[in-house]
Amino acid sequence: MDNRGLSTVVEKLLSLSIVVLYITLLTTVLYGGSIPAYQGAVGAQLGERALAEATAEVERAVPPRGRNVAASQRVDLPGTIDGSPYSIRANGSHLLLSHPDDEVGGQARPVLPDRVGNVTGTWYSGADTVVTVSGSRGNLTIRLGARG
Template sequence: MDNRALSTVVEKLLSMGLVLLYIGLVTTTLYGGTVPAYQSAVGAELGDRTLAEATARVEQAIPPDGRTVSTTVRVSLPATIDGTGYSIRADGDALVLDHPDPEIGGWSQLVLPDRVNALEGEWQSGSPTVVTVSGTRGRVTVTLEVER
């Protein structure tokens, strides 16, 4: 009895099995550790950039000395970070990014002129946001709010 034709079929099946096993191991490794770690790193980086941009826009919104100040500046923020909503709020002379993921977030100290006596308000992601600056020469209020 001649079984030479059967050995070719068995060889091909073993080769396909090894390739499928290799692809399965690589996929499991990537989705089990590498890809989620990369997504967290990208989310943290986007959070830092968003906070830095928000800080810069607030500082730029304050006009030079004048008798009466009334300014509104639109601020563009990403709708989500790492697929989740977030908020940016005023805390003293700083902005704080609050996110459900503890690795994403932080705070940024603002450099404000002495005439700014109050920084208040909060932005929610996904809403059109503005910085409103109002007051007189010696008492200026900076407010983070949703665009009306």
């Protein structure tokens, strides 16, 4: 009995199984550890950037001194962070980013003139967001909200 043709087939099957094993191992390592960690870090950085942009927009919305103020300005925010919706809420003096992932979030305090008394409201991702400033000469209120 001649088995010389069979050795070539066995060699190819062994080579193919080693390649499949290598690809499976590499995929498991990447999707099990490296890629989720990278996505979490990118999500945290995007959250920090969105919060910084929101803070800058609030600071920019305050007009120069005047008797009565009524101004509204559109604010562009990312639709999602790390694939999930989020919100930015004002608690009087700070902006707070809330996200389902604990790694994504934070707070920032806008630098505002003394005539701004209060910052209120909430922005929700995916909405048409605006910042509104209203009040009189010495007492302005900033409100985060949706257009409409």
